[in-house]
Amino acid sequence: MRSGRDTLKDSEQQSRIFNRRSVLAAILVFVMLAGLGGRMVWLQIFQHETFITRSDRNRMRVEPLPPNRGLIFDRHHRVLAENRPTYNLTIVREQAGNVSRTIDRLVEILDLPPEQRELLLQRSRERLRSFEPALLLSDLTEKQIADISINRYRLPGVAVEAQLIRYYPQGEVMSHVLGYVGRISQQDQQRIDNSNYAGTHFIGKTGIERFYEEELHGRAGVRRVETNARGRALREIDRTPPQPGKDITLTIDADLQQLGYELLDGRRGAIVAIEPKTGAILAMVSSPGFDNNQFVTGIDTASYNALRNDVDMPLYDRAARGSYPPASTVKPYMASAGLEYGLITPSDTVYDPGYYQLPNDSRRYRNWLRWGHGRVDMHRAIEVSNDTYFFDLAHRMGIDRLSAFMQKYGFGHDYSLDVWGASAGLMPSREWKRERHGQIWFPGETLSVGIGQGYWLATPLQMATAVAVLANRGKWVRPHLAMQIGDESIAPPFENTPEDIQLDNDHWWDLIFQALEDVMTGSEGTGRASGRNLQYRMAGKSGTAQVFTLGQEEKYNAAELEERLHDHALFTAFAPVDDPQIAIAVVVENGGGGSRVAGPLARQMLDAWLLPEEHSSDEALEQMRHNENVAERIGGGD
Amino acid sequence: MVEQWQRLYRRSRRHYQSLSWQTLHLDPWMLLALLTLVGGGLVVLYSAGGESGYLVESQALRFVAAFLVMMTIAQFSPRTLMRFAWLFYSLVTLMLLAVELIGTHAMGAQRWLTIPGVITFQPSELMKLAMPLTIAAFLARRTLPPGWLDIVVCFALMALPVALIAAQPDLGTAMLVSVSGVFVVLLAGLSWRFIALCGALGMAAMPLLWFNMHDYQRQRVMTFLNPESDPLGSGWNIIQSKTAIGSGGLYGKGWMQGTQSQLEFLPERHTDFIVAVLGEEFGLVGMLVLLLCYLVIIWRGLYMAGQAHDTFGKLLGGSLILTFFVYVFVNIGMVSGVLPVVGVPLPLVSYGGTASVTLLAGFGMLMAVYTHHKSSPR
Secondary structure, eight states: OOOHHHHHHHHHHHHHHHHHHHHHHHHHHHHHHHHHHHHHHIIIIISHHHHHHHHHHHHEEEEEEOOOOOOEEOTTOOEEEEEEEEEEEEEOHHHHSSHHHHHHHHHHHHTOOTTHHHHHHHHHTOOSSTTSOEEEEOSOOHHHHHHHHHTGGGSTTEEEEEEEEEEOTTGGGTHHHHOOEEEOOHHHHHTSOGGGGTTOOEEEOSHHHHHTHHHHHEEOEEEEEEEOTTOOEEEEEEEEOOEEOOOEEESOOHHHHHHHHHHHTTSSEEEEEEETTTTEEEEEEEESOOOTHHHHSOOOHHHHHHHHHOTTOTTSOHHHHOOBOOGGGGHHHHHHHHHHHTSOOTTOEEEESSEEEOTTOOOEEEOSSTTOOEEEEHHHHHHTTOHHHHHHHHHHHHHHHHHHHHHHTTTTSOOOSSOTTOOOOBOOOHHHHHHHHSOOOOHHHHHHHHTTOTTOBBOHHHHHHHHHHHHTTTOOOOOBSEEEETTEEOOSOOTTOOOOOOOSSTHHHHHHHHHHHHHHHSTTOTTGGGGTTOSSOOEEEEEEEOSSOOOTTOOOOTTTSOGGGSOEEEEEEEEOTTSOOEEEEEEETTOOOIIIIIHHHHHHHHHHHHSOTTOOHHHHHHHHHHHHHHHHHHTOOO | OHHHHHHHHHHHHHHHHHIIIIITTOOHHHHHHHHHHHHHHHHHHHHHTTTOHHHHHHHHHHHHHHHHHHHHHHHSOHHHHHHHHHHHHHHHHHHHHHHHHHOEEETTEEEEEEETTTEEEOHHHHHHHHHHHHHHHHHHTSOSSOOHHHHHHHHHHHHHHHHHHHTTTOHHHHHHHHHHHHHHHHHTTOOHHHHHHHHHHHHHHHHHHHHTSOHHHHHHHHHHHOGGGSTTTTTHHHHHHHHHHHHHTTTOSOTTOOHHHHTTOSTTTTTTTHHHHHHHHHHHHHHHHHHHHHHHHHHHHHHHHHTOSSHHHHHHHHHHHHHHHHHHHHHHHHHTTSSOOOOOOOTTTSSOHHHHHHHHHHHHHHHHHHHSSTTOOO
16 A cells, blocks of 8 residues: 555654654653652651651550559458459450350350350450450359360360459458458549559559558559550560559457457447557457458449448448447546546545536436435546536536547547548537537537537547547557558557647546446446456446437336437446556447446457457357346446 | 685574574563562562461462463564454453453452353453553554544544443553553654643543542542541551551661561552562662662663564553553552552562563563564564
């Protein structure tokens, strides 16, 4: 079709076009590849810092290493709170392969009810990442562990894992002293350093566990691990080991505590025993208790409601928070105030016709003994717990001086060192009443306060502290529960210790002690039923706190009243008188007469503490019942 | 006698010399550059594959096959290639139609054709060769530069297969196939006025294209424009690949030491994103070596095409090598975050069989047109 020359010409022209264009293309190619090179320079040189940070953040994960919680011991190094390994069953889906078949076998091996199968299947899917263990069952029994071990080859991906769980061997006996740990709540997070708790599941909620949370918890460690994109840890880069929490030794004697709990025998009440010289709390019993182990892993709603709605309020720490009128137990303190203020001398007497009347007032303030004790001096007034004598003293002292002096014994203040949630009670005063009720103080109210009634409220811990201060002849030591924290001993002197009580004449203490001894051993002593066969010198004082206010001429009749309106039985004591080793306060709610109900308990506690190991707690209980019967027959009162 | 011997010797020596590469129909420089690239690529692949020799082994076997295909194709004279262009084009187009009707679904697209028990392959890959062959064959018989009618015919030839591939949907391949056709037309001397006109039309068509895209395709464009908008979803790939490259720095973290690659933060690290592994582990130095390697291949390719004896050879060779460049640019541009994510592998480095075979078959054609010009059969 075309001539050869044309073809040749065409070919030359085409060649020229092609060459021009291909040179252009070669330049373009160079420019664009250089552009990519420039992009790489930008990313790899100029933005290198940004990207190296980003890639490190990608690959590293910081994992907290929780510290082991410190243990709690009693004064003889018996364990009160420990970390018990519990065994959980976990499954790793990635390793299990056929999960539902594995779970079928598990149900068969552990002989679980068939409906558990669905639950286990559901739990196996709880973890998003298939290589992380999902919790199937917790707190395995030894038999279950054994059954799983034998059949391990049939259960791929299934593992038994140990976890430390707080355990309180004494349970309800120690529940209020120790408190308990529980899962960290939103509220808890407000008060903790979250980074220190990153790997911790439990935190002290009440009691010692709460008060010494920082010491018991320790410091968390961390480890940095390299992870892949799916979050699986591949290797550890470095680690800072955790510092375990400190062990805490308490001043509590587990045996004495146990005895106190058994003596209360499920009745509502509290016993607090203190070593006067050191302020060490030897026993602090609140009854009824509760099993604090229930709270560790999370108590179920039904059990919690049962505890909370229990009329006996087992969750309530009566020893440190329960507020009771201290009643006649305050009479020795009142006597010391009267002596110090110069309102009485040991030999001054008051005539008791069975009641006391304020000048120009017809109202009769009754002595507990209707027909009166006749003429009473200070010694006898304490021994027989005469009310009229102290009505007279209180009236002459006036509420201001009375309140001020009783505060020196710790009433109205919480002077405890480390008792979590301890209450300050209430020491009424003129100012208090104006502020609280907007009313003036009536002279009649001073009389009630003078015998530890009226507005006056004190906790068993405060009562025990006051009697310890008395036994110390006014010297103060703050009551405390910790004896040793880690390597550090906790011993007086403590900061913020109240001023000691000084009496003008130091001999007055002896006179008061003598009167208190006669409470136990004198022919008229209100506590004489509990004071039989004493092998040491015991000073005691009974108290009966009115719950129900009687009308002018009514006679208290225990049988007719509802049990909850019965008087509270109180008893305070210390021994031996010449070298006090133990001071104690016993409260039995609605127990009736203090000397009859609370006195024998105090006596048993002192016997157990002071006498060589001949009384087992069983014998002590028997002895107590015997004494109660005797007390019944004697019919002592306050 | 002696003179005769000498003449014979000189002739045979010349013959022998030319036999070395000319008769083998191979280009030693191109071959060396390709082997360097492939060898380096296998080293990176070993690291990207997580130290499993399996990937490298199977990739190396495929390359052996691919190089054999290349050498075989290099033996055909351009005339033979030209003669079979139309048949090849028709066959592949039919296969594309078959894919549309009875193809195998995978990953939301219909790209594979299965002949049961024999082979599963993507006809669209073959079109990458068939398209430049056909357009070059067509234009080589026309007077150049091409007239309007020729251009219309060329675009008509491109339209059907590209539409079929785009419908699979496989936008990346559709683009590469059309680009390979367009390059032929451009090299044939398409007038600049026409190019400007098409550019303007293309810009105008952008919105139209946007509204006809699949959701995932739109997502890709959006992700490209702002990868941080969805860092855990579709932006993940780009963020992680940029992090990998950027954290490599000047010298890189060392072979098999790249945390982004080895800890599986980098997705598709042995296929489309393999260049990020290189950037992380060998740094800027490794990157520049790679780019240099590609530059050498492309420049040598353009030179070889220019040396072709006839127009068909020049157009075919030029188009093939420029399409190869587009591969390189689109892949590295995507991984380094200057282009949107398009499923284009890094040629001769990314793991994957079909693409390597097609590419090296293309290089075989390039060598054919370069080496056959002195002894074109008559």
